[in-house]
Amino acid sequence: MTKTAITPTRAENYPEWYQxxxxxxxLAENSxxxxxxxxxxxxxxxxxLIQADLDKRFKKTGHVNxxxxxxxxxSHLEKEAEHVEGFAKECAVVTHHRLVPDGKGGLKPDxxxxxxxxxxxxxxxxxxxxxxxxxxxxxxxxxxxNQWANVMRWEMRTRMFLRTSEFLWQxxxxxxxxxxxxxxxxxxxLGVYADFVQDVxxxxxxxxxxxxxxxxxxxxxxxxxxxxxxxxxxxxAGTSHFLGQNFAKASNIQFxxxxxxxxxxxxxxxxxxxxMIGGLIMTHSDDNGLVLPPRIAPYQIVIQPIYRNxxxxxTVINYCNSLKQDLESQLFAGNEIRVHIDDRDIQxxxxxxxxxxxxxxxxxxxxxxxVENNAVMLSRRDDVGNKNSIAKSDLINGAVKILTKMxxxxxxxxxxxxxxxxxxxxxxxxxxxxxxxxxxxxxxFAVAYAVDEVGIEEFIKPLKVTARCIPLxxxxxxxxxxxxxxPASHKMVFAKAY
Amino acid sequence: MTKTAITPTRAENYPEWYQxxxxxxxLAENSxxxxxxxxxxxxxxxxxLIQADLDKRFKKTGHVNxxxxxxxxxSHLEKEAEHVEGFAKECAVVTHHRLVPDGKGGLKPDxxxxxxxxxxxxxxxxxxxxxxxxxxxxxxxxxxxNQWANVMRWEMRTRMFLRTSEFLWQxxxxxxxxxxxxxxxxxxxLGVYADFVQDVxxxxxxxxxxxxxxxxxxxxxxxxxxxxxxxxxxxxAGTSHFLGQNFAKASNIQFxxxxxxxxxxxxxxxxxxxxMIGGLIMTHSDDNGLVLPPRIAPYQIVIQPIYRNxxxxxTVINYCNSLKQDLESQLFAGNEIRVHIDDRDIQxxxxxxxxxxxxxxxxxxxxxxxVENNAVMLSRRDDVGNKNSIAKSDLINGAVKILTKMxxxxxxxxxxxxxxxxxxxxxxxxxxxxxxxxxxxxxxFAVAYAVDEVGIEEFIKPLKVTARCIPLxxxxxxxxxxxxxxPASHKMVFAKAY
Numbered sequence: 001m002t003k004t005a006i007t008p009t010r011a012e013n014y015p016e017w018y019q020x021x022x023x024x025x026x027l028a029e030n031s032x033x034x035x036x037x038x039x040x041x042x043x044x045x046x047x048x049l050i051q052a053d054l055d056k057r058f059k060k061t062g063h064v065n066x067x068x069x070x071x072x073x074x075s076h077l078e079k080e081a082e083h084v085e086g087f088a089k090e091c092a093v094v095t096h097h098r099l100v101p102d103g104k105g106g107l108k109p110d111x112x113x114x115x116x117x118x119x120x121x122x123x124x125x126x127x128x129x130x131x132x133x134x135x136x137x138x139x140x141x142x143x144x145x146n147q148w149a150n151v152m153r154w155e156m157r158t159r160m161f162l163r164t165s166e167f168l169w170q171x172x173x174x175x176x177x178x179x180x181x182x183x184x185x186x187x188x189x190l191g192v193y194a195d196f197v198q199d200v201x202x203x204x205x206x207x208x209x210x211x212x213x214x215x216x217x218x219x220x221x222x223x224x225x226x227x228x229x230x231x232x233x234x235x236x237a238g239t240s241h242f243l244g245q246n247f248a249k250a251s252n253i254q255f256x257x258x259x260x261x262x263x264x265x266x267x268x269x270x271x272x273x274x275x276m277i278g279g280l281i282m283t284h285s286d287d288n289g290l291v292l293p294p295r296i297a298p299y300q301i302v303i304q305p306i307y308r309n310x311x312x313x314x315t316v317i318n319y320c321n322s323l324k325q326d327l328e329s330q331l332f333a334g335n336e337i338r339v340h341i342d343d344r345d346i347q348x349x350x351x352x353x354x355x356x357x358x359x360x361x362x363x364x365x366x367x368x369x370x371v372e373n374n375a376v377m378l379s380r381r382d383d384v385g386n387k388n389s390i391a392k393s394d395l396i397n398g399a400v401k402i403l404t405k406m407x408x409x410x411x412x413x414x415x416x417x418x419x420x421x422x423x424x425x426x427x428x429x430x431x432x433x434x435x436x437x438x439x440x441x442x443x444x445f446a447v448a449y450a451v452d453e454v455g456i457e458e459f460i461k462p463l464k465v466t467a468r469c470i471p472l473x474x475x476x477x478x479x480x481x482x483x484x485x486x487p488a489s490h491k492m493v494f495a496k497a498y
Numbered sequence: 499m500t501k502t503a504i505t506p507t508r509a510e511n512y513p514e515w516y517q518x519x520x521x522x523x524x525l526a527e528n529s530x531x532x533x534x535x536x537x538x539x540x541x542x543x544x545x546x547l548i549q550a551d552l553d554k555r556f557k558k559t560g561h562v563n564x565x566x567x568x569x570x571x572x573s574h575l576e577k578e579a580e581h582v583e584g585f586a587k588e589c590a591v592v593t594h595h596r597l598v599p600d601g602k603g604g605l606k607p608d609x610x611x612x613x614x615x616x617x618x619x620x621x622x623x624x625x626x627x628x629x630x631x632x633x634x635x636x637x638x639x640x641x642x643x644n645q646w647a648n649v650m651r652w653e654m655r656t657r658m659f660l661r662t663s664e665f666l667w668q669x670x671x672x673x674x675x676x677x678x679x680x681x682x683x684x685x686x687x688l689g690v691y692a693d694f695v696q697d698v699x700x701x702x703x704x705x706x707x708x709x710x711x712x713x714x715x716x717x718x719x720x721x722x723x724x725x726x727x728x729x730x731x732x733x734x735a736g737t738s739h740f741l742g743q744n745f746a747k748a749s750n751i752q753f754x755x756x757x758x759x760x761x762x763x764x765x766x767x768x769x770x771x772x773x774m775i776g777g778l779i780m781t782h783s784d785d786n787g788l789v790l791p792p793r794i795a796p797y798q799i800v801i802q803p804i805y806r807n808x809x810x811x812x813t814v815i816n817y818c819n820s821l822k823q824d825l826e827s828q829l830f831a832g833n834e835i836r837v838h839i840d841d842r843d844i845q846x847x848x849x850x851x852x853x854x855x856x857x858x859x860x861x862x863x864x865x866x867x868x869v870e871n872n873a874v875m876l877s878r879r880d881d882v883g884n885k886n887s888i889a890k891s892d893l894i895n896g897a898v899k900i901l902t903k904m905x906x907x908x909x910x911x912x913x914x915x916x917x918x919x920x921x922x923x924x925x926x927x928x929x930x931x932x933x934x935x936x937x938x939x940x941x942x943f944a945v946a947y948a949v950d951e952v953g954i955e956e957f958i959k960p961l962k963v964t965a966r967c968i969p970l971x972x973x974x975x976x977x978x979x980x981x982x983x984x985p986a987s988h989k990m991v992f993a994k995a996y
Contacts, residue, residue, distance in 0.1 A: 031627070032574060033615065036567035038628050041643070044564045066542045069534035070617075070648055070664050071590070074597070074605060076530065084597075084605065092569070093594040093607040094617070097652040099572070099586040107572060107582065109591040109614050116607050117531065119568070119592070119617075129529070130536050139844075145539070150568055150648065154595040154609075166568050346637075 004287035005357055014231045019160070021281055024357040025290040028160050035158040035165030039274065042358055043161075045298035046277055047168065051148065053200055054170065054272070057192050063144040063172060068127050070150075071117035076125040079250040083124065086217025090154040092119040092165075119152040124218065124243070124269055127173045128251025135175055135265060137256045142185070143175040151273075161278030162235075162498050169273035175253055175265045179244070182266035183221075186242040189270040190223045193238035200333075201276065202293035202411040203227045203283045204418055205237060206493060208469025211452050216269075220244035226468045226493065228418040229282040232444040234468045234495035237279050240270035278498070283414050288384050290359030293410045294403040295333050299340040301399070302355045303376075306348060306367035317343065319371045323364070326396045332403050356384055361406050364395070382406060422447055425494075428459065428482050435463040435496070449479035450492040459483045460494060468493045502785035503855050512729040517658070519779055522855040523788040526658050533656040533663030537772065540856055541659075543796035544775055545666065549646065551698055552668065552770070555690050561642040561670060566625050568648075569615035574623040577748040581622065584715025588652040590617040590663075617650040622716065622741070622767055625671045626749025633673055633763060635754045640683070641673040649771075659776030660733075660996050667771035673751055673763045677742070680764035681719075684740040687768040688721045691736035698831075699774065700791035700909040701725045701781045702916055703735060704991060706967025709950045714767075718742035724966045724991065726916040727780040730942040732966045732993035735777050738768035776996070781912050786882050788857030791908045792901040793831050797838040799897070800853045801874075804846060804865035815841065817869045821862070824894045830901050854882055859904055862893070880904060920945055923992075926957065926980050933961040933994070947977035948990040957981045958992060966991045 006024060010017045022028055027043030039047065055065075071094060077084050094117040096109035120126065127145070135143060152166045172189060176182040190207055197203050205225035215222040219241040227235050245264045248254075253265045284291040294300050305320045307313045324339045331337075342351060348365075355363055365377040365387065376395055379387040380402075421444025425431050434446050445468070450456055452470065460467060470490050481488040504522060508515045520526055525541030537545065553563075569592060575582050592615040594607035618624065625643070633641060650664045670687060674680040688705055695701050703723035713720040717739040725733050743762045745751075751763045782789040792798050803818045805811045822837045829835075840849060846863075853861055863875040863885065874893055877885040878900075919942025923929050932944050943966070948954055950968065958965060968988050979986040 029628070029631070031567045032571055032624070033567040033569045036569065038567065039565040041562040041564050045562070047565075048563065064539040064543070065546065066539050067537040067545075067666065069529045069531040069536065070650065071531045071534065073530055077597075078604060088597040088605060091595070091597050092592045092615075093597065094590045095593045095607055096591040096614075097589070099575075099582075099589050099591065099616070106576060107586060109593055116594075117590075118597070126530070130527070133527070139842075152568065168565065344637075 005289050005353060006287050009287040010230060017287070018282060021285050021289055022160050025359060027277070027281075027290070030160070033165075035155055037160050037164050039168075042298065043277065046280070046292075046296060047274060049296050049298065050200075050276060051170075054192075054196055055148075057196060058146050058170075058172065061144075061188065061192060063146045063174075065148065066145050067147060067149070068123055068130065070120055072120050072123075072126045074116050074118060076129060077118055079125055079128075080218045080247055083218035083247075087121045087153070091121060092152050092154055093117070094119065120149070121151055121153045122269075122271070123147065123149070123151075123171055124173065124247050125251065128247050128253060128267075131173070131175055131267075132252045132254075135253050135255050138177050138258055141175060141177045141255060141265065142181060144172075144185075145174065146170055146172045159278075161274055161281070163275070167273045167275065169271050171269060171271040174268045175248070176267070177255065177257070177263070177265065179266050182244075182268050183242050186221070186223060186240045186268045186270070189268070190225065190238075190240040193240070193270070193272060194225050197225060197227070197237055197276070198411065200293070200295045201280050201283070202295075202407055202414060203237065203279060204411065204415040206469060206471050207473065208471045208493065210239075210469055211456075211467045211492065213454050213457050214467060216241045218243065218246050220246065223472075224469050227279050227283065228421060228445060228495075229279070229498070230417070231282070232421055232495075234445065234466075234493075234497040235275075235279045235282070236468070236497070237276055238270070238272040241268060243267045243269060284410055285359070289357030291381055291410070292359035292361065294361045294407050297338070297359065297361055299338050299360050300332065300403055301327060301337060301339045301362045301364060302360045303339065303341045303364045303366060304348065304351055305341065305343055306365060312368055315371055316366055316368065317341075320366050323366070323376065323392060323396075327399055330396070330400050332400045333407075337399060337403070352379070356381065361403060362399070380406070382409065418445070421445060424448070425482065431459075431482055431494070432463065435465050435494075444495065446494040447491050448482045448494065449477075449488040449490075451481040451484055451486050451488045452490075452492075453484070456481070456483045464496060465494050466497045468495050468497065503787050503851060504785050507785040508728060515785070516780060519783050519787055520658055523857060525775070525779075525788070528658070531663075533653050535658050535662050537666075540796065541775065544778070544790075544794060545772060547794050547796065548698075548774060549668075552690075552694055553646075555694060556644050556668075556670065559642075559686065559690060561644045561672075563644050563646065565645060565647070566621055566628065568618055570618050570621075570624045572614050572616060574627060575616055577623055577626075578716045578745055581716035581745075581748075585619045585651070589619060590650045590652055591615070592617065618647070619649055619651045620767075620769070621645065621647070621649075621669055622671065622745050623749065626745050626751060626765075629671070629673055629765075630750045630752075633751055633753050636675050636756055639673060639675045639753060639763065640679060642670075642683075643672065644668055644670045657776075659772055659779070661773070665771045665773065667769050669767060669769040672766045673746070674765070675753065675755070675761070675763065677764050680766050681740050684719070684721060684738045684766045684768065687766070688723065688736070688738040691738065691768070691770055692723050695723060695725070695735055695774070696909065698791070698793045699778050699781070700793075700905055700912065701735065701777060702909065702913040704967060704969050705971065706969045706991065708737075708967055709954075709965045709990065711952050711955050712965060714739045716741065716744050718744065721970075722967050725777050725781065726919060726943060726993075727777070727996070728915070729780070730919055730993075732943065732964070732991075732995040733773075733777045733780070734966070734995070735774055736768070736770040739766060741765045741767060782908055783857070787855030789879055789908070790857035790859065792859045792905050795836070795857065795859055797836050797858050798830065798901060799825060799835060799837045799860045799862060800858045801837065801839045801862045801864060802846065802849055803839065803841055804863055810866055813869055814864055814866065815839075818864050821864070821874065821890060821894075825897055828894070828898050830898045831905075835897060835901070850877070854879065859901060860897070878904070880907065916943070919943060922946070923980065929957075929980055929992070930961065933963050933992075942993065944992040945989050946980045946992065947975075947986040947988075949979040949982055949984050949986045950988075950990075951982070954979070954981045962994060963992050964995045966993050966995060
């Protein structure tokens with residue numbers, strides 16, 4: 001048996017493997033604040049790449065960024081009934097505005113606020129307040145705003161990246177003159193998410209609509225992208241909500257139409273968060289640690305110089321610097337290749353394993369012999385344990401091609417994995433059998449006719465299964481709901497989920 | 499008298515003029531949350547440019563970004579005595595983690611926390627917790643981390659950008675093996691701030707050290723950059739703190755040195771915030787609204803197409819698009835020129851004034867006659883009311899030069915303004931006269947010999963004057979302190995301040 005860098009392996013204990021990959025790649029750690037994590041530099045660098053790429057896509061589709069208050073007055077949150085009910089149980093509440101000595105050498109809260117504030121779990125209600133002032137006429141529409149921010153939901157069971165009390169995200173909030181335009185925006189942004197997640201994170205996703213009982217609190221329709229992790233569980237990687245006029249009514253967002261009459265506007269909201277990094281980890285990583293698709297790797301290539309003395313060092317480092325420069329002049333996916341020279345004084349094997357566990361796509365070792373031969377020793381993250389000498393010029397000319405191939409291979413591998421684990425289910429018995437048995441063995445996605453009604457939850461809840469979505473593509477079909485027997489106009493995807 | 503776009507003018511009522519400039523430029527607005535503002539898209543675009551530029555400078559000097567929790571357990575904040583005393587009076591305190599019905603149709607806080615949390619007013623104590631785990635050996639040093647985040651200080655008197663309860667900032671936190679290295683880092687980052695503020699925001703600043711009674715709570719030395727606003731008041735635009743071993747001791751940040759012994763580390767922290775935007779507004783703006791130095795303008799050039807019918811529209815818009823493309827292919831200060839075509843269907847004069855009030859450096863009007871003449875009508879923000887026809891090719895070839903000139907002129911103008919208002923003061927009588935009289939007339943910066951001792955505050959407080967800093971440059975001098983008569987080894991700068 002080959003020793004792997006991560007213990008336990010995926011097969012031995014998947015949840016523990018996940019934590020160990022995060023720790024070995026130095027992505028994040030738990031903090032002294034219950035349920036809140038510290039995002040360490042390597043993890044944050046991934047988030048910065050996600051932000052930069054998504055931000056470009058948002059701006060290309062006409063959105064601009066703004067920033068709204070962290071705190072929401074209780075009275076604002078209460079405006080939309082379903083919404084507040086959905087979030088009341090997990091709100092961090094600010095009740096005081098200073099600290100005073102507690103008489104025991106410590107401090108205690110003082111200065112009770114007349115009205116408590118909630119740390120935003122999401123910002124529809126506080127943004128609605130502004131929008132009601134910004135929107136006056138049809139000329140002000142559409143209003144297309146995005147916010148990059150931290151939000152807080154007091155979660156009882158947390159897991160790094162996947163579910164934390166505080167997390168980082170972006171939340172788009174838009175206002176439109178008609179329902180048609182608002183629905184189109186909702187679907188457009190779902191597409192932006194899907195393209196990004198598939199093209200950059202190399203994660204195949206199913207675009208779908210949430211069944212009625214899984215909607216965002218206060219939404220008319222919620223759309224989502226669903227990915228399959230390596231333990232066959234589903235992960236919701238992003239959501240886009242058509243809010244109808246619910247929030248516009250609650251916040252009084254009205255506009256004068258072309259005929260001079262006042263109309264209530266239509267709104268949308270959509271978001272992705274640091275949770276995506278959890279999905280990224282679980283889609284590609286292996287028993288040697290993190291695997292990063294090249295487009296999301298903070299360093300796509302790490303160069304490890306090897307030398308015995310100062311004289312050798314000068315020669316090797318010069319060679320490495322010029323190699324770095326040549327590689328950086330290449331464009332991969334529209335950006336300069338990101339190259340790092342790791343000249344730290346630590347043992348070579350330990351250094352190599354560090355970058356393997358961090359998921360860097362390509363590593364180059366450069367010693368005196370390589371300099372003499374005008375070559376480098378190339379190691380690939382998708383072929384751990386092997387290294388091959390390659391001419392320097394071949395590497396420089398071929399780097400973009402190698403990275404592109406690695407990117408598409410990772411997507412293809414994840415896509416086959418998922419497609420092999422999508423099973424058509426045609427009866428409730430089959431459904432029960434599919435999800436029954438050892439709860440550590442997950443069977444993937446079940447696809448079955450099902451009506452979009454509240455009642456069907458009763459059939460799936462006992463199995464700890466959730467209805468993930470009604471896929472948007474190739475789903476114009478008709479059959480009998482496997483739960484109720486009623487005619488269903490679509491299939492639905494079911495899975496155990498994060 | 500010429501009518502101006504902003505009422506009142508600076509001369510009539512400076513504080514109100516400031517608010518009106520913000521409102522007219524659509525930079526920000528007050529929110530429903532006491533002391534918290536909404537940063538609107540035009541204001542946020544300026545912040546994004548500040549972030550992007552500073553982030554590059556931080557990375558160039560070896561820093562990486564990370565993210566730490568929003569909430570700080572009370573017990574952590576209490577660890578550094580001076581620090582907690584400095585912030586206790588303005589802390590937002592989280593005491594509950596859910597909401598339940600209050601029996602009157604509303605909600606009330608529930609689920610009281612065992613230990614309250616404070617929303618970070620700054621993050622030394624929570625970051626210290628992580629650093630104590632990250633730093634083990636001298637090999638882990640220096641540790642150079644930055645965080646982009648929101649922070650909260652419950653301010654009683656707030657003013658948009660200058661002083662708000664919640665604000666956006668970056669906070670650098672670094673750990674070093676020696677005091678020398680930590681001091682060098684503190685001074686280096688002060689230099690990074692000064693270069694950025696002078697080169698990009700075109701604001702002249704004095705680099706200096708804060709007198710002992712103006713230090714950051716818990717710091718050994720605090721360094722700052724001080725700018726002069728158009729009402730002659732001082733604005734602190736950034737600070738960099740040498741924290742000695744105070745926080746390292748409080749958080750137990752220790753490392754094993756090369757000889758294998760444990761040593762306590764030395765730390766620094768440094769930050770700038772959205773407050774800089776307040777300084778930017780007050781340095782350059784005039785009675786027609788915001789004036790933006792080109793390097794910080796979200797759009798450096800706005801093109802306004804003018805046409806009477808669809809046929810003309812096609813011709814004019816084509817011309818504008820090609821003009822935009824040609825301009826964007828020019829590099830100004832290392833970036834593509836930022837050009838926007840404003841084709842909204844609103845009256846031409848109103849449209850022009852909107853961009854004037856938003857501070858856009860150059861506006862181009864393009865109508866049929868301009869197309870025929872291969873020309874554009876050019877208006878400059880530094881010459882409101884005039885416009886001149888210029889050949890399209892001349893504009894394209896000259897745009898970078900014009901923008902560069904505008905940038906340096908704005909700096910030069912602000913620098914002369916400040917230099918003319920720096921007065922050498924040689925006695926306490928002169929000092930009192932300088933700052934006495936009508937409190938709406940501010941006299942600028944007083945420069946005098948003064949000892950760095952707590953006692954001198956008594957002389958200046960009654961005049962509502964503050965000691966801004968001991969300048970670092972050209973200050974190796976000696977004279978008698980104007981307050982105490984004791985020998986002073988430097989001059990100090992005094993001013994009324996924001």
